[in-house]
Amino acid sequence: MTNYIFGKVKRKQKFFRIIETEEDVYDTANLVLNGINYNPATLIDDEEIYQITSFSDTEYCLDFLKEELNTVDFDQITKADLKKLSFICTIQDNLYFFQIINSSFFISKKWFSIDELTLETEKPIVTINPFADAIYNKVNDTLYFKKLTAAQKIFKGMDQLYKEATEAETQTFLESEFLDVSAVYSVNSVTIPNRKRIALVNETLNNLSDNEKFAIYDYTNEYGQVTYENGKFKIENDDDLKFVLWGIEQRFYTTHIGGEKRVANSIINI
Known part of the structure; x- marks a missing residue:
C-alpha cells in the first residue's frame, strides 16, 4: 500500500506533497489508540493519550482532514520550502500522523553511509520521530495526542481547551x-x-x-x-x-x- 508524507510550509496556507513510498513510516501493527477524553483536569500517565472525538466538527480541524485525499491536487514541495516546514503529515491507511518540525529535526553535518562508504556534505536531512505529536483516525473521526501544547501548534485554536483567565x-x-x-x-x-x-x-x-x-x-x-x-x-x-x-x-x-x-x-x- 502506498503511504504519503505531506508538509505544511510556514506562511503558506496549502499543503505540499513530499514523499510517496511503499514503506511504512510508522509501526501501525503495534499501535494502540485508546484515548481518554480530553479534560484539563485530567493528567495522563506516560503510556496514555488524550482524545477528541468528532474532531472534524471542531473549529480547529484542518480542511486537509475533512477533504478526500487526492495527491494530484498537491504541488511537489521545493527544496527551498523543505527548510521552511512547520509540520509534516504522514498518511498510512486512514491514519494521519502529524509531527512538528523545528530546527532540532534538521541535520546538516558531514556523514557517510554504512552501505556506501563515501563522505557526504551539504545534504541536510529531516528526521522523523517514532512517536507522532498527534494522530488523526479518519474512520472514527478522532484526534489523539499526548501534549496539548504540541497539538495546538498544528491545530490552531486548540489552546482554548485549556485557556488562562484574563x-x-x-x-x-x-x-x-x-x-x-x-x-x-x-x-x-x-x-x-x-x-x-x-x-x-x-x-x-x-x-x-x-x-x-x-x-x-x-x-x-x-x-x-x-x-x-x-x-x-x-x-x-x-x-x-x-x-x-x-x-x-x-x-x-x-x-x-x-x-x-x-x-x-x-x-x-x-
Whole structure:
C-alpha cells in the first residue's frame, strides 16, 4: 500500500506533497489508540493519550482532514520550502500522523553511509520521530495526542481547551462575594496555574444554583485548609487561592479505609 508524507510550509496556507513510498513510516501493527477524553483536569500517565472525538466538527480541524485525499491536487514541495516546514503529515491507511518540525529535526553535518562508504556534505536531512505529536483516525473521526501544547501548534485554536483567565477575569473572580482577599495579594500575584483553574471554575460556578454553591463552600471548608468566616474564604496567598479552587472543583476526598483526607491531583469522569 502506498503511504504519503505531506508538509505544511510556514506562511503558506496549502499543503505540499513530499514523499510517496511503499514503506511504512510508522509501526501501525503495534499501535494502540485508546484515548481518554480530553479534560484539563485530567493528567495522563506516560503510556496514555488524550482524545477528541468528532474532531472534524471542531473549529480547529484542518480542511486537509475533512477533504478526500487526492495527491494530484498537491504541488511537489521545493527544496527551498523543505527548510521552511512547520509540520509534516504522514498518511498510512486512514491514519494521519502529524509531527512538528523545528530546527532540532534538521541535520546538516558531514556523514557517510554504512552501505556506501563515501563522505557526504551539504545534504541536510529531516528526521522523523517514532512517536507522532498527534494522530488523526479518519474512520472514527478522532484526534489523539499526548501534549496539548504540541497539538495546538498544528491545530490552531486548540489552546482554548485549556485557556488562562484574563487579567480582567482574574480580577473579577478575586472580587467574588465568597472571597476575602488580603490587600497584599493582588491580581498580579495570581500564578498561571491558578489562572487556568479560575478559567475552569468560572464555568463550574455558572452552572451551579445558589444552594449548590453554598454546599460547595461548606464542602471546601470541611477540609480546613483556608480560614472561612462569615461566608468568605480569607485569601492571603496563592496557596490559599489554590485550595479554594480545588474545593470548587471538588477535588478533596476522604479515604474509606483510614479516613485520610486527600486531594485528587487528576480527575477522570466515569
